[in-house]
Amino acid sequence: GAYILEPEVLEYLPANTESDFSKDLFPLLLAKGEPMYGYIAKGYWCDVGHLDAYREAQYHALERKVKLDFPYKEESPGVWIGQNTYIDPTAKIEPPVVIGDNCRIGARVHIEPGTVIGDKVTIGADANLKRPIVWNGAIIGEEAQLSACVISRGTRVDRRAHVLEAAVVGSLSTVGEEAQISPGVRVWPSKKIDSGAILNINLIWGNTAQRNLFGQRGVQGLANIDITPEFAVKLGAAYGSTLKPGSRVTVSRDQRNISRMVTRSLIAGLMSVGINIQNLDATAIPIARTVIPRMGVAGGIHVRVHPDRPDYILIEFMDAKGINISKAQEKKIEGAYFKEDMRRSLIHEIGDVAYPSQVADEYCTAFEKLLHIDTLRNSRAKVVIDYVYAVSGAVLPQMLDKFGADAVVLNASLNKTAMSATDRETLLTQLGHVVEALKANFGVQVSANGEQLILVDESGIPIRGEMLTALMVDMMLTSCPRGTVVVPVHASSAVEQIARRHDAKVIRTKANPTALMEASYKNANVVLGGSADTGFIFPQLHPGFDAMFCIAKLIEMLTIQERSLASVRAELPRVIHKSHVIRCPWTAKGALMRHLVETHPAQNLELIDGVKICQQYDDSWVLVLPDASEPLVHLYANSNDRDWVDETLRNYRARVQAFVEREQEQVVAEV
CATH class of the missing domain: 2.160.10.10 (Hexapeptide repeat proteins)
Incomplete structure (x- = not known):
């Protein structure tokens, strides 16, 4: 219940000594004959003491x-x-x-x-x-x-x-x-x-370790929850503190309001540590990557809504060549961020912001030098381009028009909010109908702010995933036999089968985009890098993924090779390539990889990224690849034999799930 006291009662409490009302005070008052009364109320009472x-x-x-x-x-x-x-x-x-x-x-x-x-x-x-x-x-x-x-x-x-x-x-x-x-x-x-x-136990003392800033692909997190203005200011200052005072960096973004907000906060942080900004504003990533080496800047930052998660922001850092920064540079930025080891510039040293002009023109000039313009002019190609309301600074239609090709553009206005996967699929279906109706050579849906694409052939049928990767490899190696292509570790073995037809070389890399960019840039004679998952790299233009150049190059190649997308697709190797995703706690990932290495013959293993178990003298393999940013493991099975793929995928799915369950039971038992 509740106690109601006259003020003079407090005089009975001893000074500077603990005293309990029920054990000490009330017995004392009763002993001294002081009046005490009780009242039983009928209302609700709850003592929330626990x-x-x-x-x-x-x-x-x-x-x-x-x-x-x-x-x-x-x-x-x-x-x-x-x-x-x-x-x-x-x-x-x-x-x-x-x-x-x-x-x-x-x-x-x-x-x-x-x-x-x-x-x-x-x-x-x-x-x-x-x-x-x-x-x-x-x-x-x-x-x-x-x-x-x-x-x-x-x-x-x-x-x-x-x-x-x-x-x-x-x-x-x-x-x-x-x-x-x-x-x-x-x-x-x-x-x-x-x-x-x-x-399973109370967490009282200490704080669990802070996560790394950088994931598989730059810095990413929930928009305005993880990636807030105050976070971006601190991140910009941390990055700037790893560069020399007075250095210049480019800052670019997609057209979303959230990206504008984050970009301005990054700029404020960079300026505070004496870095000068070349603000490219809303610009497609291929354009930003092309101009970075030409501007002589120390690096660049691009901010956009994550291509796979519309509620996430992705912040990518590029070096002076336009390639995503190395792990070593990421660690330097993380060190400055977590230790708050940021310099502060004096007023006269604060960075400046400039808005360079003719950025798109520089990209267009570099773009044109790598194409057979006369071929494009003679092709009289008709292409339907769907921008899904989302590509900033899309210069391709004007360029194709200049080359004499007919570009029909759909959904080119810029929406402030990201589209869902379902909405994009609806637009892809509509694109197929438009291509058929206009009797166009092909259609293309561009995404990821100019990096990625899905093709639609003349019949309105989408070409994506492993088929798109194989198609691009086939067309580029037909144009450039004995060239080198760079693909991620999980891409279909159709790539090797096509390369053998053209006496070409295949380089496999880790699954992350930075590894693809670095390998495409550093290796000799690379004519194509990447895959449908990430986009395609044409290293002679710039070291990043570029859907816009890819479209123009496709028109050129289809014209010279006198082929259609449907005919190219019909000639591709018939490889079965399937994947599956399994939940796997972070704590079990390393143990799972070690277990797989220990339980398979060394001569059958490739350890480029994850664990790939290969069949000797065959293009059949299964890959167990931990996800870099989520508690997941990806399984890929690849073969010319459909039954082998289905059986192998079933087998390894059961093996991985059983191992994960054993690990979790062991963790619970230890706790």
Whole structure:
């Protein structure tokens, strides 16, 4: 209950000594004959002296066992919702539930009875909330599972993480992707739980190690959650601190508002450490990579919405040649960032910002030098280009027009928001219909701000994935026999079969884009690099991926070789190439790779990236490749024999899953 005291009672408490009301004070008052009274009230009472009682009090309030004035409007019986809160129409909400002001509830979220959500809370698609209490400013990721737990102020629970019954996560903590916090576990404020970790004990002292800034491909994270203006300012200052004062760097971006915001913050950080900026503004990446070596700058930064995740921002750093920076340079930037080892420039040393002109013209000039212009003029080709509302500074239509080719452009206006994969597929189908109707030579859907493409042949049929990789290799090696092509470790063996036809050489690299760029740039006689996954590199132009040059080169090659895309496709080797993805905690990845190496003959192994198990005297292989940025393992099986591919994929899927389960059981047993 509650105690009500007259002020003079406090005079009975001894000075500077611990004293208990029930054990010390009340017996003393009774001994001295002071009057004491009790009253038994009929109302609700709950002493929230421990966490179970705290949760129970919330549930009792929702069940109206206690009379409360809710600060939010009751939108329907038992559902109180604050102002300026958006709830996706597909979300399922079961009363009683409280949702505060300025919240965002994503698609297909399931909120079960007894859930309490504070103000400014974001809940990602497909999350499942079973009676948690979520405090103000929390961020709950896609497919997260919260069960009768407490998520404190400003805490972030990432995608597919589980926080189980009676667990409490302290304010400003982060629970990584696919991590699990077991029942009753308490996490003190400002802690970080690594992706895939299983936490079975209270996390009180220390802080888990901070993650690396750089992943498989630059710096990436959730837009305006991981990648915020304050983060970008600090990142820009860290990068600038690794360069000499007074150095110049280019900064470019896609057309999204979020990219503009991040770019301006990066510029502020760079200027603060005395770096001068060549601001290319909204520019396709191929253009940025082409002009970097010509401008004599120390490097460049490009900011864009991630090509595979529309809620993510990707920040890529390029060196003076236009190639993504090395691991060593990444480590220098990370060191400056985490140690806060940034110099601060005096007022007269602050960097300057310039807006160079004729950037696109420089790209066009370099572009033209590598093409047979007369061939293009004579081709009278008709091409349909779909920009999916997303390519900045797309100069290709004007150039093709100048060369005498007919370019029909679709969806060239710039949207501020990224399109979903489903919407892109719809546009691809429409592109096929347009190509057929116009009797065009081919169509192309350009994505990733000018880096990637999907082709559509004259019949409206898409060419993508391994078929697109093989088609580009075949056409380039027909044009340049005995050349060298560079492809990632997981590309289909059709590449080697085509290379043998043309007495050509194949170089395989790690799966990451930087490895492809470096190998294409450093090796002699490389005529093509990359794959459909990343885009294609033409190293004579610049060291990055370039869909725009690829289109013009295709027109030229089809004209000279007197072929159509359909006829090229018909001549490609028939290779079966399938893949599968398996969940794998970060902690198990290294042990899995070691296990595979130890359990296969050394002569059958290739260890370029992951573990590739090859059949001798055959193009059949299976590749087990850990994902660099998520708790996943990719399986690829490749052969001319469909049955071998299906059986091998089944076999290795079972082997990997069994190993992962054994590792997880062992971790739980040790804890």
